[in-house]
Amino acid sequence: MYPITPIHSADIIPFPGWKCAFMGSAKLQPVTDADLIELNPGINKLLLKPLPLAWIAKASRLGNSSLKTALALWYVHSLQSAIMLSNRHRGEGIYITRQASELFNITRNCEREGLRQLETAGLVRVTRKPGSKARVLLRFE
Incomplete structure (x- = not known):
């Protein structure tokens, strides 16, 4: 190594x-x-930024899989913002990492269902390409 x-x-x-x-x-x-x-x-302090309460509340009303998916997305978003990986092309989106899936106990089916529900509710915009993970843009309105 x-x-x-x-x-x-x-x-x-x-x-x-x-x-x-x-x-x-x-x-x-x-x-x-x-x-x-x-x-x-200092990343632990940066990860403690407040959750968008209205966004999370909407996700929680959709069901367990969408809430777990929303929390995992917020975790990945916070982590990438904290280490400034957001210098990527704007609009490229994020995806749920394997570590986030394990942390929030999200299976592939749970992730797909959660993303579908979040997209239907207008909380995220999902871009899917064959052979790769779905890219997600969070929408806070």
């Missing part, structure tokens, strides 16, 4: 789940949420 020593947040490749071991290095390693927290010591 190569040591991971990013120089700036720009060293982190703007794709969730991967980062560069050294600036300009071609060696990529998978990243867990724990690695991201280790790289950013």
